[in-house]
Amino acid sequence: MLRRSALGLAGRRFSTALAQEPAARLLEGRCALAQPWSERPKGTIDQMTGREVQTLSKHLGCELPSVDLTQSFNFEELEIIKQASDDAGGIVVFSHQKDTMTIHDHTRFARQLVASEDTVLEPHAVAAGHPLDSDVLEIVREANQHVVFGENWHSDHSFMGLTASYSILRIDDCPRFGVNDTLFSSTEDAFDGLSQTMQNLILDLNAYHSANKAYGVGHPGNSLAAMEGTDTMSMLAETPILESDVLQPCVTVHPRTGRRSIYVSPTFTTHVDGMKPEESKAILLFLCQWIARPEFCTRVSWRPNQVVMWDNRSLSHKGLADELTERRAVHRVTVRGVSPQNHRGESFSLTHKTKAAQGGLFEGVMDMPDAATAAARHMSA
Numbered sequence: 001m002l003r004r005s006a007l008g009l010a011g012r013r014f015s016t017a018l019a020q021e022p023a024a025r026l027l028e029g030r031c032a033l034a035q036p037w038s039e040r041p042k043g044t045i046d047q048m049t050g051r052e053v054q055t056l057s058k059h060l061g062c063e064l065p066s067v068d069l070t071q072s073f074n075f076e077e078l079e080i081i082k083q084a085s086d087d088a089g090g091i092v093v094f095s096h097q098k099d100t101m102t103i104h105d106h107t108r109f110a111r112q113l114v115a116s117e118d119t120v121l122e123p124h125a126v127a128a129g130h131p132l133d134s135d136v137l138e139i140v141r142e143a144n145q146h147v148v149f150g151e152n153w154h155s156d157h158s159f160m161g162l163t164a165s166y167s168i169l170r171i172d173d174c175p176r177f178g179v180n181d182t183l184f185s186s187t188e189d190a191f192d193g194l195s196q197t198m199q200n201l202i203l204d205l206n207a208y209h210s211a212n213k214a215y216g217v218g219h220p221g222n223s224l225a226a227m228e229g230t231d232t233m234s235m236l237a238e239t240p241i242l243e244s245d246v247l248q249p250c251v252t253v254h255p256r257t258g259r260r261s262i263y264v265s266p267t268f269t270t271h272v273d274g275m276k277p278e279e280s281k282a283i284l285l286f287l288c289q290w291i292a293r294p295e296f297c298t299r300v301s302w303r304p305n306q307v308v309m310w311d312n313r314s315l316s317h318k319g320l321a322d323e324l325t326e327r328r329a330v331h332r333v334t335v336r337g338v339s340p341q342n343h344r345g346e347s348f349s350l351t352h353k354t355k356a357a358q359g360g361l362f363e364g365v366m367d368m369p370d371a372a373t374a375a376a377r378h379m380s381a
């Protein structure tokens with residue numbers, strides 16, 4: 001299946017004057033990510049890698065300044081928003097939300113979205129939800145905290161049998177413009193950028209994804225440490241997800257667009273199935289470094305009253321840590337997706353599980369050198 005164009009969809013679905021109205025209203029002012037680069041601090045250094053942040057993708061992401069998420073949406077209107085996401089590689093920035101928007105408005109929009117997909121919201125499997133709504137994960141990075149939740153590249157919930165389709169993030173405590181941004185990599189563009197030979201090499205590979213690697217004990221500098229460094233984040237009392245890891249295709253196919261995507265991450269992936277550790281490490285190290293190349297990446301800076309919706313099926317992302325003195329708090333709501341499929345229509349995460357990777361078992365096998373450096377930094381901090 002080929003990626004659908006906005007014009008093609010509009011031509012099929014919105015052929016009458018009446019039906020064109022919601023599209024025109026919702027898409028009014030749509031533009032590429034038009035965030036003012038000149039206002040960002042120059043020479044941002046990712047404290048995790050020690051490297052300057054570079055993002056060069058010109059077409060990734062869009063802003064929809066005319067969508068008011070406190071309003072009600074029907075199926076067609078939600079489809080317009082999802083199509084806008086598809087057309088922008090999976091990132092939609094709702095840049096002008098009401099100052100009065102609440103956590104309940106946030107989840108109300110998300111529940112309309114999940115109803116349109118015949119699915120449900122997925123509360124986090126390890127971290128406790130927000131006191132006002134357990135479907136909301138509040139992600140806090142306290143000022144002067146050295147470990148950040150979601151600091152390295154990942155796709156949300158890739159460690160689950162049913163992974164995340166959309167994540168919807170609302171800023172609550174906003175840092176200065178241009179610091180502690182969220183970085184995105186189009187893992188679809190990254191796949192397309194590979195040689196045909198490399199694409200063929202990885203198409204039928206599968207790898208295990210582990211929540212335990214990110215949230216369990218014995219993995220220094222992971223998101224468990226990040227949670228422990230906050231005043232408000234905590235673990236759930238029961239975390240069975242930490243007991244077993246799931247098998248996912250290394251290349252997944254987007255169920256809406258048909259595009260192929262590299263689906264491994266340094267945060268959750270432990271090893272390629274059926275390979276010797278050295279072979280697995282070489283492949284995963286290459287792929288994790290490949291998706292982080294600047295030409296596949298963009299950067300979303302946070303502004304007050306901003307909501308960002310992204311598609312975990314086409315993107316990898318990370319919470320940038322560049323200004324340790326600034327607190328940042330965001331509210332995340334996550335839409336339950338499906339068991340990811342490879343190019344043959346096969347999926348494994350509901351049927352192929354293994355005992356969770358324990359601390360130290362796979363450390364050093366696949367971790368990127370940057371991550372190892374960060375772990376050492378966290379341990380000494």
Ligand SMILES: [Fe+2]
Binds near residue numbers: 154155156317
């Ligand atoms: Fe995330």
